[in-house]
Amino acid sequence: MVCPWRTSDLWLLLILTVFLVAVNTSLTVLMGTKAVLCCHPIPLTNVVLITWEIIPRDRPICKISYKGGTNEITKNNCTDERITWASRPDVNPGLQIHPVALSHDGYYRCQMAASNGNFDHGYRLQVSVCPEVTLSPVKNRTAVCKAVAGKPAAQVSWAPVGDCVTEQEHWDNGTVTVWSTCRWPDSNVSAVTCSVSHLCGNKSLSQNLLPG
Structure with missing residues (x-):
């Protein structure tokens, strides 16, 4: 799965003054497969900071951040190597989980600070296991x-x-x-x-x- 990211489709956002846009999605993923979580689709040229906040069911909160302009990437309390950027964050800042495990149950939120507002997209991720x-x-x-x-x-x-x-x-x-x-x-x-x-x-x- 690839997150859609075409600036030409989103040009109307450039003329809007937005303080906060928040979206929440419930997502069920089969254990052992790959999941890709997408951020809010805005032009990345406007983005100052992108932060993925990961709140697992039974582990400490993890944060992964990317600063536009400097291309600096920081991680705070993130030890699960199965959770990575889906691509280069300056190209597509989606989050990839591969392979999905039971421990990945939780809440995932992409927070984007841009010149024209703040954009959040949260996922309530539930892992399904075949009996x-x-x-x-x-x-x-x-x-x-x-x-x-x-x-x-x-x-x-x-x-x-x-x-x-x-x-x-x-x-x-x-x-x-x-x-x-x-x-x-x-x-x-x-x-x-x-x-x-x-x-x-x-x-x-x-x-x-x-x-x-």
Whole structure:
């Protein structure tokens, strides 16, 4: 992903007197992929200072700054090498996270001080994790379907519908394991299908029941 940055598209901003423009965006990104966060699209010739403020869920605040004119880059309390400029900040000051990890959950804000005002673009970043799905038959015409360590929690459904109990276990890293235990007392049911729905996509598994 590349942040759009064409001065010709933004010439109207040059005739505006703006004190503050603030935008907030909610963004969900799959763990292990690359995320690029863009600043407010203004002509960089007007920019005096660009600062990315990074507020992770469970780590100290990090700040990365670029000064226009001197091309000086400073970092304050930033140790995660997976978080970098997406390009040269004087060309495109977007922030790149690669690869995205669970620890990157948090709030990211690009603050731009320019000759014609201040421009903020914030991102509430949520990291999504695909669950591992299993289906196991047990005795007495019962089966257990698990969606292990997903984020957010997965949804589990059955076909045909049985007598089911669904439970969840929340882990310290923010992932959730969901398991559903179902029983089919009707002897006419010989095979069942568990369907798991998640932001990562849907998955279905089928299994024959063990005789009770």
